[in-house]
Amino acid sequence: MTTLTKLLSQQLKNNLNEPLIKDENLGTWFTGQDLQADVTRLHDAFVANKLGYGDQLLVCLPNSAVFPVINQAAWELGIIVHPISPSTPIAELRADWQERHYVGILLAPALAAELTEAPFAAATLHLHTVPELPFLVDTKQLAGRLLASTQVPQEDDLGLILNTSGTTGKPKRVGLTHAMLVNAARNDIVSNHMTADDVAMITMPMFHINAQVMSTLSTRLAGGKILVTPKFSASKFWQQVKDNGVTWVSVVPTIITFLLLNDNANAVYRANAADIHLRYVRSSSFALPEDKLRAFQDNFDTLVIEGYGMTEAASQCTINPFDAPKIGSAGKAFGTDLSILVGGEFTTEANVLGEIVIKGDHVITQYMDPNPDSFKDGWFLTGDLGYLDEDGYLFVKGRSKEIISRGGEKVAPAAVENVLNELDFIEQLSVIGMPDDLYGEEVTAVVISTTPGLNEAAQRQALFAYAQAHLAKYETPTRVEFVREFPRNTTGKVLRPQLRDQLLTVAAR
Numbered sequence: 001m002t003t004l005t006k007l008l009s010q011q012l013k014n015n016l017n018e019p020l021i022k023d024e025n026l027g028t029w030f031t032g033q034d035l036q037a038d039v040t041r042l043h044d045a046f047v048a049n050k051l052g053y054g055d056q057l058l059v060c061l062p063n064s065a066v067f068p069v070i071n072q073a074a075w076e077l078g079i080i081v082h083p084i085s086p087s088t089p090i091a092e093l094r095a096d097w098q099e100r101h102y103v104g105i106l107l108a109p110a111l112a113a114e115l116t117e118a119p120f121a122a123a124t125l126h127l128h129t130v131p132e133l134p135f136l137v138d139t140k141q142l143a144g145r146l147l148a149s150t151q152v153p154q155e156d157d158l159g160l161i162l163n164t165s166g167t168t169g170k171p172k173r174v175g176l177t178h179a180m181l182v183n184a185a186r187n188d189i190v191s192n193h194m195t196a197d198d199v200a201m202i203t204m205p206m207f208h209i210n211a212q213v214m215s216t217l218s219t220r221l222a223g224g225k226i227l228v229t230p231k232f233s234a235s236k237f238w239q240q241v242k243d244n245g246v247t248w249v250s251v252v253p254t255i256i257t258f259l260l261l262n263d264n265a266n267a268v269y270r271a272n273a274a275d276i277h278l279r280y281v282r283s284s285s286f287a288l289p290e291d292k293l294r295a296f297q298d299n300f301d302t303l304v305i306e307g308y309g310m311t312e313a314a315s316q317c318t319i320n321p322f323d324a325p326k327i328g329s330a331g332k333a334f335g336t337d338l339s340i341l342v343g344g345e346f347t348t349e350a351n352v353l354g355e356i357v358i359k360g361d362h363v364i365t366q367y368m369d370p371n372p373d374s375f376k377d378g379w380f381l382t383g384d385l386g387y388l389d390e391d392g393y394l395f396v397k398g399r400s401k402e403i404i405s406r407g408g409e410k411v412a413p414a415a416v417e418n419v420l421n422e423l424d425f426i427e428q429l430s431v432i433g434m435p436d437d438l439y440g441e442e443v444t445a446v447v448i449s450t451t452p453g454l455n456e457a458a459q460r461q462a463l464f465a466y467a468q469a470h471l472a473k474y475e476t477p478t479r480v481e482f483v484r485e486f487p488r489n490t491t492g493k494v495l496r497p498q499l500r501d502q503l504l505t506v507a508a509r
Contacts, residue, residue: 002155002178007221008072012036022244023065023129024229034128035069042073045125049137051104052148053078060093060107062086065228066129067206068216070106078153082161083207087473090114105136112136155179162209164311164410173368174311181217184314184362187335188218191319192282196223201246203232204408213315215250234262238269242276252285252408254439256296269300278302284309285408287396290327307331308396312380314362318394329393336360340387350390356382402496404433404441409474411443419470425450425459430486430494434479445477446499456482
């Protein structure tokens with residue numbers, strides 16, 4: 001067993017009769033004994049179907065309490081878990097399976113019903129944490145196996161694969177080892193002052209690093225309890241916090257804004273303030289405007305702690321010290337080496353703007369697919385721009401890459417463009433991020449039409465409908481603009497920043 005699996009196993013053994021994880025959708029708390037029983041059932045199902053060391057397991061499920069159970073059962077066998085968005089279109093799911101050769105997949109019943117063709121063989125597992133869990137295996141890959149590999153996983157073996165968007169449009173796969181996951185979680189525990197008395201609430205999607213490590217794994221290793229919600233609901237938020245004794249939540253600025261604006265949320269808070277004991281919310285993904293940060297702290301008597309992290313770092317890289325936060329900053333590096341790359345040189349001098357670069361025992365040194373341009377001299381190049389102040393606080397000022405950040409989701413423009421270019425009325429297309437007060441950025445499709453000036457309303461609706469049918473929800477454009485031409489460089493490449501500025505100028509008139 002690795003350190004990771006030993007610690008997780010011990011947590012369940014130490015709390016056999018104690019409620020540890022609640023699934024809000026089911027309204028049920030699960031004890032260590034319940035969770036261990038599910039781990040055992042999944043373990044046995046994997047072995048019976050010849051899944052073992054080194055196999056990759058695709059997980060396509062909505063938020064539920066089964067995620068930590070799946071992880072633990074798989075990791076004990078050396079199986080690598082790859083969670084993806086439950087809104088992934090079925091065609092993309094098939095293509096992903098065919099390209100990556102996953103041996104097994106756990107997915108929602110509705111999706112399982114669409115994957116009935118060969119080589120899939122399906123069974124349904126019945127667990128405490130999920131009443132009905134379809135389990136598909138690739139019989140073609142398993143045909144030659146007598147037994148699954150029983151090799152014992154080691155610290156440097158992969159435990160988790162997560163997708164992060166690349167500028168080419170194809171998601172980059174980030175492979176995180178058992179050791180990296182433990183190292184990141186331990187940093188989170190110390191820097192976020194987590195204890196066994198804490199109850200963490202998960203509102204973020206569980207196919208993301210934030211929910212996987214920052215909230216779930218860190219809380220489990222700290223000995224605390226976890227409330228898993230299907231998704232964020234402003235109107236239910238404070239009632240959930242109060243009823244379950246929640247002490248901290250990891251959020252994005254969009255959630256903070258919704259809580260400030262939602263009248264029902266404010267009313268519920270005022271009616272229950274005396275029984276709410278939320279110590280802090282941790283905010284990341286993009287900078288929270290100062291007025292909203294102060295308003296949240298004043299209205300809800302809850303500390304807001306901002307940090308900076310990413311999938312490639314298995315969680316956070318920086319966090320504001322609780323006793324000395326600087327509003328507008330992402331805090332100080334914790335458990336992470338951090339520098340600024342300017343003109344090919346690394347510096348930690350104050351007030352020098354450049355690309356943020358990181359390294360450490362929880363930071364990847366390569367992607368699962370070749371991407372050498374993301375690394376230099378042992379440092380990971382984040383693609384984000386920022387600077388350090390005189391006290392070592394990091395200020396993130398934007399991105400040097402083209403990724404769109406929408407409410408914590410990362411969207412690759414090229415991936416969206418590849419899908420939408422199938423529409424026959426699109427002559428040319430560029431997808432960019434436009435400012436959005438709630439979500440940080442809005443996925444915006446900028447179209448040069450084959451019939452300029454005609455049928456724009458109908459084409460806009462056709463684009464929305466096509467996107468909803470063929471893209472994940474977070475990738476779907478929420479805005480469509482029509483232009484006659486794109487700003488380009490001398491080689492003909494679309495200059496996205498200039499296009500963005502062009503649209504902002506028009507809107508300001």
